[in-house]
Amino acid sequence: MDTVIGILQWINDQPLADNIRGSYWMFPAIETIHVIAIVIVLGSITRLDMRLMGLVWRNRPVTEVSEEMLPWTWTSFVVATVFGLLLWSSKPIDYFQIAFFDVKMILILLAGVNMLLFQFVTFKTVAQWDRDPLPPPPARFAGALSMVFWLGVVICGRLIGFV
Amino acid sequence: MLEGFTEWLSLSRTTAIFSDTTSFWTWLIIPISQCVHIICVAIVMISVGMLNLRLLGIGGMRQSFAELARDLMPWIWGALTLLFITGTIQTVAEPGRELLNVGFRTKMVLLAATVAITLVYERTVKKDPHYWEHSPERRKMAQVLATLSLVFWIGIAAAGRLIAYLDVRHG
Numbered sequence: 011m012d013t014v015i016g017i018l019q020w021i022n023d024q025p026l027a028d029n030i031r032g033s034y035w036m037f038p039a040i041e042t043i044h045v046i047a048i049v050i051v052l053g054s055i056t057r058l059d060m061r062l063m064g065l066v067w068r069n070r071p072v073t074e075v076s077e078e079m080l081p082w083t084w085t086s087f088v089v090a091t092v093f094g095l096l097l098w099s100s101k102p103i104d105y106f107q108i109a110f111f112d113v114k115m116i117l118i119l120l121a122g123v124n125m126l127l128f129q130f131v132t133f134k135t136v137a138q139w140d141r142d143p144l145p146p147p148p149a150r151f152a153g154a155l156s157m158v159f160w161l162g163v164v165i166c167g168r169l170i171g172f173v
Numbered sequence: 174m175l176e177g178f179t180e181w182l183s184l185s186r187t188t189a190i191f192s193d194t195t196s197f198w199t200w201l202i203i204p205i206s207q208c209v210h211i212i213c214v215a216i217v218m219i220s221v222g223m224l225n226l227r228l229l230g231i232g233g234m235r236q237s238f239a240e241l242a243r244d245l246m247p248w249i250w251g252a253l254t255l256l257f258i259t260g261t262i263q264t265v266a267e268p269g270r271e272l273l274n275v276g277f278r279t280k281m282v283l284l285a286a287t288v289a290i291t292l293v294y295e296r297t298v299k300k301d302p303h304y305w306e307h308s309p310e311r312r313k314m315a316q317v318l319a320t321l322s323l324v325f326w327i328g329i330a331a332a333g334r335l336i337a338y339l340d341v342r343h344g
Binding site: 038041042045046048049050052053054056057066067070074078082161164165168169171172 | 204207208211212214215216218219220222232233235236244327330331334335337338
């Protein structure tokens with residue numbers, strides 16, 4: 011435990027973290043970019059999730075929707091992560107004590123595991139159901155899980171601000 | 174005038190209900206409302222973003238603009254309705270935080286502009302699916318509107334987030 015606090019303290023003491031903490035505008039500006047990136051992650055991934063669940067764009071191939079949406083999801087996710095790390099670095103010990111922060115990180119991890127499983131197992135057979143208005147149960151399930159995890163990420167993120 | 178209205182609303186019984194944070198259940202209203210609000214922002218952002226990128230010829234080229242508009246308009250108006258409801262709840266709960274806030278006011282002006290642009294998209298494409306492709310002038314106009322709408326939407330999200338930092342109450 012002491013080592014963890016030690017590492018967090020070291021991050022906390024970095025000049026960049028100090029600048030963000032001490033500045034009037036840096037935290038709000040970084041947070042604004044973080045939030046805009048996150049709504050694009052959520053908006054784009056849920057479109058694909060809903061296609062997998064057969065709720066939208068039922069006449070479009072799943073691969074087409076995925077090729078259209080995922081570049082936005084990934085780019086925004088990288089932006090959100092980089093700017094999120096900057097926010098976190100300005101008060102890592104505070105965030106360490108906020109349960110919503112832990113839950114948010116766990117949900118991102120779960121979303122990642124779900125995505126990898128989908129990519130390397132379910133998606134292998136996509137040729138067989140690409141044009142199905144309602145994809146098979148494993149794909150629907152992956153879509154539903156992804157949606158639950160990402161909605162959870164955004165909700166926890168918003169709630170961090172209330173603690 | 175807005176100051177007077179803000180004061181009247183602050184003293185109203187409705188605001189009193191929301192600001193009674195001694196009860197956990199009324200305290201919960203604002204965080205829940207904000208969560209719904211941000212999820213709806215995600216829906217509108219991606220939908221309006223796709224329409225605009227399609228008009229600019231940057232993305233979504235596998236579908237026509239009219240097809241995309243038909244698919245996405247219900248999402249846009251549905252999410253905007255929920256945004257209006259949750260936004261109203263947040264404003265009634267803390268009138269001074271919102272109505273006197275330069276971030277809030279900027280957001281409302283930009284919002285009016287983007288809603289107007291979205292209405293123009295909806296009306297024109299309903300009349301004629303190829304409306305924006307008929308002439309170079311129309312295409313140019315579409316690009317101007319799409320660029321404005323994209324910039325305004327980023328502005329709306331930014332102004333919305335900054336409301337928390339531009340609160341003029343308490344000094």
